Amino acid sequence: MNIATLKNVYFIGIGGIGMSAIARYFKSHGVPVSGYDRTPTPLTATLQDEGITVQFEDAVDRLDREAELVIYTPAIPETNSQLSWYRENGYTVIKRSDALQAITQSLEAVTVAGTHGKTTISTMIAFLLRETGYGCNAFLGGIALNYNTNYWSSLTPTAVIEADEYDRSFLKLHPDLALLTSTDADHLDIYGTPEAMEDAFVAYTGNVKPNGTLLYKHGLSLSKRFQTPNQLTYALQNDAADVYGANIVQKDGAYHFDVFGTLGVVSDIYLPIGGMHNVENAVAATAAALKLGVAPAAIAEAFPKFQGIRRRFEYVVRNEQHVYIDDYAHHPEELTALIKSARHLFPERRCVVAFQPHLFSRTRDLADGFAAALDLADEVLLLDIYPARELPIPGVTTQLLADRMSNPAVTILSKEGLLEYVQAAKPALFITAGAGDIDTLVSKIKSILQPAVPDGH
Numbered sequence: 001m002n003i004a005t006l007k008n009v010y011f012i013g014i015g016g017i018g019m020s021a022i023a024r025y026f027k028s029h030g031v032p033v034s035g036y037d038r039t040p041t042p043l044t045a046t047l048q049d050e051g052i053t054v055q056f057e058d059a060v061d062r063l064d065r066e067a068e069l070v071i072y073t074p075a076i077p078e079t080n081s082q083l084s085w086y087r088e089n090g091y092t093v094i095k096r097s098d099a100l101q102a103i104t105q106s107l108e109a110v111t112v113a114g115t116h117g118k119t120t121i122s123t124m125i126a127f128l129l130r131e132t133g134y135g136c137n138a139f140l141g142g143i144a145l146n147y148n149t150n151y152w153s154s155l156t157p158t159a160v161i162e163a164d165e166y167d168r169s170f171l172k173l174h175p176d177l178a179l180l181t182s183t184d185a186d187h188l189d190i191y192g193t194p195e196a197m198e199d200a201f202v203a204y205t206g207n208v209k210p211n212g213t214l215l216y217k218h219g220l221s222l223s224k225r226f227q228t229p230n231q232l233t234y235a236l237q238n239d240a241a242d243v244y245g246a247n248i249v250q251k252d253g254a255y256h257f258d259v260f261g262t263l264g265v266v267s268d269i270y271l272p273i274g275g276m277h278n279v280e281n282a283v284a285a286t287a288a289a290l291k292l293g294v295a296p297a298a299i300a301e302a303f304p305k306f307q308g309i310r311r312r313f314e315y316v317v318r319n320e321q322h323v324y325i326d327d328y329a330h331h332p333e334e335l336t337a338l339i340k341s342a343r344h345l346f347p348e349r350r351c352v353v354a355f356q357p358h359l360f361s362r363t364r365d366l367a368d369g370f371a372a373a374l375d376l377a378d379e380v381l382l383l384d385i386y387p388a389r390e391l392p393i394p395g396v397t398t399q400l401l402a403d404r405m406s407n408p409a410v411t412i413l414s415k416e417g418l419l420e421y422v423q424a425a426k427p428a429l430f431i432t433a434g435a436g437d438i439d440t441l442v443s444k445i446k447s448i449l450q451p452a453v454p455d456g457h
Contacts, residue, residue, distance in 0.1 A: 022151075
């Protein structure tokens with residue numbers, strides 16, 4: 001793939017978080033970019049503002065016939081008419097993972113994989129490298145609030161890449177430094193069994209370059225099968241790991257802590273975002289930065305400026321009356337960490353969680369885990385399942401989760417009903433969670449809990 005001579009690239013599913021990063025890459029290199037997605041979102045609006053043409057009708061007469069390269073996401077159904085037309089007419093059509101492989105194969109690759117935490121850790125690493133002057137190219141699965149983007153470029157030949165396990169995409173990458181956060185079962189619609197997914201994570205560790213390093217969370221059950229000779233571990237505060245946090249102090253929704261281990265010591269880190277799981281994520285990012293040669297003092301100096309990632313324990317409203325947190329959590333382990341962290345940070349407030357399940361298959365496969373996680377809240381509001389790429393499965397509805405919960409304070413609501421609830425109850429600690437389109441309600445909920453002050457007041 002010769003960027004210098006490439007003229008037009010068309011993206012099918014351009015509004016996806018991973019796809020949009022690659023679209024921005026081509027745009028930043030002067031290649032005309034356009035694409036299709038199913039529905040307008042704040043992200044597609046931003047792409048349009050950046051000069052990328054996005055259209056929302058799956059029609060052959062709307063696609064770019066001059067495209068020299070067509071990139072699609074596997075989340076797009078095979079029945080998509082534009083995808084079918086490009087294939088039938090001999091165009092070069094590749095998956096997102098193939099494009100990412102081609103773009104990054106000549107760079108020093110830092111990849112972050114795992115069922116949980118990969119967006120936050122990859123964003124933290126990229127932020128640290130950018131803020132300390134090390135420099136990197138970043139391909140992220142979330143919007144870094146510091147820069148309001150999921151992609152940036154650098155002359156430094158290093159790339160930080162979120163390595164997505166969906167559709168086995170991460171097995172296309174060959175990292176110099178590979179991180180692995182967790183190996184919990186997910187995407188069973190793709191893998192079939194938890195064992196098959198575990199095999200893929202093991203294969204990921206075997207893709208590390210000969211002189212590269214694997215950095216993984218201490219205690220992973222698969223670690224005896226990992227295939228890379230150079231291995232390091234990290235942990236929240238377990239000194240059996242190679243790198244670990246210590247002296248953790250929580251105050252006003254933020255944290256102070258130190259990092260110790262074989263790679264060096266970083267003292268007095270201030271992390272201004274909430275969630276003990278994010279302290280662990282910061283330990284992993286610190287370990288990666290130290291491994292790459294970033295000075296400990298520079299890491300400590302950078303972290304206080306970290307604003308977080310959109311929809312990753314994002315404080316939307318935070319004042320004396322209301323705390324409103326929005327999060328992408330769509331797996332039971334993520335939901336558990338989210339609710340526990342919020343309750344730990346704000347123990348005196350009644351915790352109300354609004355959750356939108358994502359995928360019928362995930363809801364069915366992990367129903368007991370979701371119910372147990374939601375039981376940690378004082379009150380739960382459930383929206384209908386967001387189908388994404390799936391057709392309905394008989395008997396699988398949001399009621400399935402409600403029936404398995406032991407907490408009786410659970411209500412199934414429409415989106416309009418959820419807004420009406422917030423207007424009436426104005427909860428002191430409110431959380432919206434899910435990977436579907438629940439985020440389209442965030443600005444409306446914010447306006448209820450934190451009304452704009454009129455000009456002149």
